[in-house]
Amino acid sequence: MLEEDTxxxxxxxxxxWKSYEEFKRALLNxxxxxxxxxxxxxxxxxxxxxxILDNEPNARENFQYVMQQQYKETFSQGMYPSYQIxxxxxxxxxFQALKRGDFKRDENQKEK
Numbered sequence: 001m002l003e004e005d006t007x008x009x010x011x012x013x014x015x016x017w018k019s020y021e022e023f024k025r026a027l028l029n030x031x032x033x034x035x036x037x038x039x040x041x042x043x044x045x046x047x048x049x050x051x052i053l054d055n056e057p058n059a060r061e062n063f064q065y066v067m068q069q070q071y072k073e074t075f076s077q078g079m080y081p082s083y084q085i086x087x088x089x090x091x092x093x094x095f096q097a098l099k100r101g102d103f104k105r106d107e108n109q110k111e112k
Contacts, residue, residue, distance in 0.1 A: 017023040033039050057065075076082070084090050097103065 015023065017026060033042065
């Protein structure tokens, strides 16, 4: 009779080289850029790639976005689309905020 058993093993790291000798050869033959500009270009390319991979939309966000758009279309079916630029109340709130000085910079912010 078989019984279930859980065995914890140490972390395994997988490398693209088959052997230590292959890794050593690849490391010794590695061509690093000599100038700072080329190193900076490579670093920026790596950072851009990481940003793109970190911000990839997932299926759930995509589904929610599509459902939101469909709801919006259903709600406003047969009507002209509404644009906030033509909203008189939004303009009134904007001018009130402008008069209050909400958009002025603070003296402490100018120094920074």
